[in-house]
Amino acid sequence: MQESFRQETGPSRKRREIQSPDVFISHAGPDKLLIARPLSEKLQAHGLNCFLDKTSMEPGDCGEDEMTKAIESAKVGVFILSPEFAARKWTMRELRCFLRRRREAIGSEMRPPTLIPVFYRLSIRECRELEPELEPDRYRDDEGNNIFEVEKFFSLERQREASTDTVKRELQELAGITGIENHDRATNLPGDEFGPLARAHLVERVFLWVKKKSEEQEDDRLHDRILRPSTSIDTRTAVEQEADHLHDGVQQVSAAVESIRGGRGDVFRASIRAERNPASICVKLDSHGSDGFPNTCESLLKAAVLRRDRNEQVGATAVGQGGVGKTCALRAIAHDIEIKAEFSGGVYFVSLGKDGNVGRLIEELCVIVEASGGKQTAAEMREQSEFGRVLAKVQAWFCSHVCLFIIDDVWVVNDIDTNILQKLSVLADTAGDSGERRSRLLYSTRDRELYQIGERVAFEPRERVGKEAVDMLVHASAANREEVDDTRCKEAVGEILEMCGGLPLALNVAGTSVRYMRERWEGEVSEAWGEYLSRMKSRNTIRGESPKDGYLSLDGTLHTSLDILGSNVGSSGETVGEFSFRKMHRSLCIMKKQDRIPLCLVGDLWEIGDEWTERCAKEMERVGLVELQYEKGCGGLRVHDLTHDFAVEEAKKKEGVEEWCKKMVDVCKARGGLLEMSEGRDGEGKSAREEYVFENIYRILKQGGCVEELKRLFLSARWVKTVLQRGGVWQYEEAVKGLSRDLKRKREGGKPGMGRVDEDAADAMVLMMRAARLSVPFCGESSAGIYFQLFGRVKHKAHDSGCVRKILEEIERFAPYVRTVRTGCGL
The missing domain is CATH 1.10.10.10 (Winged helix-like DNA-binding domain superfamily/Winged helix DNA-binding domain)
Known part of the structure; x- marks a missing residue:
């Protein structure tokens, strides 16, 4: 139906040729500063003419007339919904006008204006079930007053213009149109740390959809003009002219798309950023039982990732102790054909570990953005001073793509906590209209505090001599089942399985070692199993009966591997x-x-x-x-x-x-x-x-134990300049804080060696750390520019600190011109 629509015609055609807005943004006053204005500025910056409010008019214009012209002629209408929007007469008039235009255009088989509802502070459900009379406590302003009462919504005059039932019907009609929803966890209250991130993401999503719809309409307009016959001018000339215009338009669109991605030519390309498992690893992602359901932890995890009926915002979490195969399962999932087809925007693997911190997490996020084509965007992320801003850029970069984000080996440790992981869940709130596949997150963890994030899939040691354990050992050894079942090695295989206790890591180490021996064995290959068992038993870590689990024998398998190497x-x-x-x-x-x-x-x-x-x-x-x-x-x-x-x-x-x-x-x-x-x-x-x-x-x-070397590094302006240029301020800041804490504990504990010199050094390190943080926005400058920034931010302490004076002297050696600054300050 939509393909047969004719371009809308009528009285508004002449107005469009003057200066018809591309986008009309309808909003209530409380939503202007945080949503409407940022959206308008972003659209204007990318060449789209927006009508926001009276600020979009020129002196001498009649406000009501210009507003009506803009509503009647705009190609795209964005409606930012909130309780105030529903309560105020002007916003509902604007919505009523756009709904009328839409119905008339569809009835006349013309292309209707694009209407994009933004369910910001009024959800789809609330639009369908609006009850301002029955639920007065639900719609209150900052002072606690009922918004509909404040706006005199129930006054006789207002009800004559549009009754409560009319407003309900209009909002219900709007709720039936595919729109863009705010994140359901964003409260938009002053103390909500998640609110600003959600709003930034909402603005970015609306911007991308408005731009896409505007480009589609422009392409259709040019297409119609090229194909429409003309009697007043030569048709061939017209086609050539329009083809030139179309080419220019394509070039402009391409440039605009590039500018969206990081601002300087970044273009998104889907990528599989994940390492592959070694060939010795056996992972069964598609194993199913006789009932047709997944019957291994790996296949259960894959099913959880692909499931659409729950945990849309997070996905799944593989939980269990170390060595049970979680990371291998995650790697296999990243390269699975079905997974790659489902997540067309790519799969991105991040490893943290027990030594992980926010600095490492930020760097990993920068790396996955680079892997998908966002080199300049990643550089801008490294310049940010807040994790929330970094995450907002990641979210904006991937916002229109269906991706799988895998975060391996997560711990609540250092400065990573459940709050940060909950913030990461917004990465799953990307791509597609409602009903379409969305991005997902897949975690793995050994930390019991994180076991409830996402759909939980437990990984445990396998049954000692069960099919899975046998398959893992045989696969790693490159043997076949006939060899394993041979009476000459069957007993040895059984004892090795018992010792490994079903632990996948122990099974892999044992199997690869047997393979190493088999490849070099001069006699009957099957005898290598017995020789490996003999070596394993000879280790002091294994005595008497077989241990109860693979963890107790893992050291034995590792010692045995080293013994085998030593003799070969x-x-x-x-x-x-x-x-x-x-x-x-x-x-x-x-x-x-x-x-x-x-x-x-x-x-x-x-x-x-x-x-x-x-x-x-x-x-x-x-x-x-x-x-x-x-x-x-x-x-x-x-x-x-x-x-x-x-x-x-x-x-x-x-x-x-x-x-x-x-x-x-x-x-x-x-x-x-x-x-x-x-x-x-x-x-x-x-x-x-x-x-x-x-x-x-x-x-x-x-x-x-090289504390003095570490202090010299932290007090070197040359090193701090390098930190800024390489985007390593987060790691530098955490290291300085750690050393400062150690020195402080040493001083408070009365330990010898913490004198005035150490105190001066500790204070100077913290000063340089803060100077580096403040200089982050200038790290794109030359070395001389960075030195200038550092000099200006620490020079006020030169009189009080010998370490600061040495820092300034070092800067002067590499940037002599700063001496004029020093002289001017009387230093």
Whole structure:
């Protein structure tokens, strides 16, 4: 029907040629500042002519006449609904006019004006069930008065113009038109932290739909004009002229779409941003029982993600202890064909871990925006000083796309709490009109405080000798069922299954180690199972009867993997240079949870060349100790959290974690030192090594006991300038606060070494941290500009602090022109 509509004609045609508004925004006064005006400004900035109120008129215009002209001629009408909207006569007159235009155009088979209801402070249900007489307490203003009474809605004069029943019918008609709803958790009260974020998202959604509808109408208008025959001018010339206009219009639309995405050419492209599982991992996403229902935790989780009948705002949460296969299930879901077809805007995987904090969460959000084409948008996000603003930009970026956001290994730890996770749930409130598929969130967690977020799917160790456990072990070993069922190895397989206790991580480590042995076995391959069991039993961590669960035997499987490597290196025995495989694995204690460390840094830590580093890493991967990944041509190691715990415990028995961190500090300081990074490459030229050092140096220095080195870094203007340029203010701020707290506890505890110098340093660090935070909006400037900002924000403390004076002297070395500022201030 809509395709056959003719362009609306009539008296308004002449007015449109003068200056007909593209969009008429109807609203009540209380909704102007927070919704109507921001929407109007955003539309105007993108070339759409908006009529908002009397401010849209010129001096000398007759207000009522101009308002009527705008209502009669606007192509798109946006109606921001609230109790005041329903109670006031002017807003309801505007709605009545647009509804009339819409009905007349449809009845005449013309294209009707586009009407977009925005259910802001009046929901669809309230529009359908409006009862101002029966529910007076429901519609009150800030002073507690009934809004309909204040507006004299029930007066005889108002009722003659439009009775209560008439208003109800009009609002019910509006409720039947597809509109845009405000988030159901936004109260819009002054103390509601969620309200501003919801309003920003609402404005962005309305803006995108208005722009889309305006472009559709313009395309149809040009199409009609091109195809409509003309007797007054040459048809061929007219077609050519309109084709030129159409081409220009397409160019303008393309430029506008690009400008929406970050403002400087960002164009959205759907992406699958998630790592794949190693080939040894067995995940059954499509397993169903005889009743047709999912019968594995992985298939139950996939079904929960695809379900449409509940938890639309959050999705699902995989819960359970470590090593039970949650992360592997999430990775498999990210690359599942059915999931990718359902979420056309892409799948975006974020890892946090027990060491996670808000700074890491923000960086992960920036990375997924970059992965979907928003490089400039991500840069703007890194400049924000509040998490809410960062999240608003993420939401605006993905707002018209159906996406799956996966957040792995979430903990209520550091500054991440349930409030932040609830804020993240607004990411699911994107894409499509009501009734269409919406974006969803998928979490995994071991933290019991978070078990109630979304539809809960429990992951537990599998039945010890059940089908799932057998399939996992056999798959990881690359054996076949005939070999496993052979009497020569069946008993050994059964004992290995009992020892692994159904724990997927233990089963994978055992299976990959058996595979490693089978590939090198000179005799009957089936005998490798018995040899592996013998090695496993020989470890001191396993004595007597089989343990009750896989956690008790996991250390045994990891020790066995290292034993196997030690006996299979070749003529060099257990060592490579001065390092054994055990020592190499202990060195990984310097990593943090959910970490990925570049191979080039690992090689420096192991004191071997790149070729040997990669070779040793591959050997460790083949027995389930690490995961070797390649990204943009750069290799990196990732370690499971429980395997990392094993490395930490082993390091404590030998060299100590602090010694390994000190060694890592020396590695980071090599090649010119930490501060050389500030003058190094930026943007695309940054190496994986530099990125890792920059993101982890605070933690490594602190764990290595290098407090003085850490203080010098925090008091270096050169380093703080680098922090600003690389968008690392969040991590820097958290590290400074942590060290300041430690120094304060040291002072309050009366420990020796906390003198006036330390107090001065602590105060100067906090001062620089605040200066950096305030300078974030200027981090796009040159180094000299950033130095100028820092100088101006700390110079007032020069008389009181020796550390501040040293900071100013350092700035003067790199930006000599600031001396004029210093002289002018009498410093």
